[in-house]
Structure formats: structure tokens, C-alpha cells
Amino acid sequence: xxxxxxxxxxxxxxxxxxxxxxxxxxxxxxxxxxxxxxxxxxxxxxxxxxxxxxxxxxxxxxxxxxxxxxxxxxxxxxxxxxxxxxxxxxxxxxxxxxxxxxxxxxxxxxxxxxxxxxxxxxxxxxxxxxxxxxxxx
Numbered sequence: 001x002x003x004x005x006x007x008x009x010x011x012x013x014x015x016x017x018x019x020x021x022x023x024x025x026x027x028x029x030x031x032x033x034x035x036x037x038x039x040x041x042x043x044x045x046x047x048x049x050x051x052x053x054x055x056x057x058x059x060x061x062x063x064x065x066x067x068x069x070x071x072x073x074x075x076x077x078x079x080x081x082x083x084x085x086x087x088x089x090x091x092x093x094x095x096x097x098x099x100x101x102x103x104x105x106x107x108x109x110x111x112x113x114x115x116x117x118x119x120x121x122x123x124x125x126x127x128x129x130x131x132x133x134x135x136x137x
Contacts, residue, residue, distance in 0.1 A: 021065040075127065
């Protein structure tokens with residue numbers, strides 16, 4: 001948060017596409033949270049946040065946020081893949097917590113350190129929002 005507060009340009013909207021990407025990020029997060037809520041009874045916010053973070057880290061510029069904007073939501077193939085990814089994220093969160101409460105563990109920098117080396121499984125199906133078959137890793 002300090003970085004955001006101190007850097008006026010951390011996230012700036014300089015064009016229509018910047019605005020569309022920002023809205024698409026919100027749409028993506030809301031979809032991830034919706035999928036996670038169907039699949040998990042607890043730790044939904046933690047699983048959703050780490051799932052979105054890992055998607056962003058894994059696919060970086062190969063992820064077409066403007067496609068989400070154009071459709072005002074994510075495609076069904078991406079939604080289905082999010083379910084697969086969120087389950088993998090949950091397993092990794094639970095594993096790295098080593099018996100600690102996941103909601104508390106996930107707030108620690110060490111949690112991200114443990115998950116940042118974790119790679120999401122590449123989808124077995126074509127996902128319209130993913131531009132390349134070779135994700136940035």
C-alpha cells in the first residue's frame with residue numbers, strides 16, 4: 001500500500017484502453033470470487049486473491065483484458081479453468097500453511113514467497129482470453 005500511496009503513476013488511466021483494462025480486472029476478480037464461492041466454504045477471499053495474482057503473474061501480457069471488457073465478463077472456458085486453478089491454489093495454500101490458519105497465513109509475505117514459484121497448469125482447452133500458448137513464466 002505504501003508503494004501505491006507514494007507512486008502517483010502506479011495505476012493511471014491515460015487512455016480508453018487503460019480504463020477498459022481496469023474494469024476488466026474487476027470483472028475478472030468478481031468472476032474468480034463467484035467461482036470460488038461455489039466451490040469452497042471457507043477462505044474464499046484468500047483463494048480468489050491468490051488465484052488472480054497467479055493468473056496475472058503466469059500470463060502477464062498474454063492475457064487479453066480487452067476481450068473481457070468487450071464481453072463484459074469472462075468466457076465459459078476461462079471460468080471453467082478458473083475452477084481448476086482455484087482448486088490448485090487452495091491445495092498449495094493449505095500445504096504451505098503447515099497447519100496454520102490459512103486466512104492468517106495468506107497475509108504474510110512468506111505465503112506469497114511460497115506460492116510465487118508455483119505455476120498454474122496450462123489449460124487443456126483453448127481459452128479466448130489467453131493470447132499465447134506459451135505463458136510467461
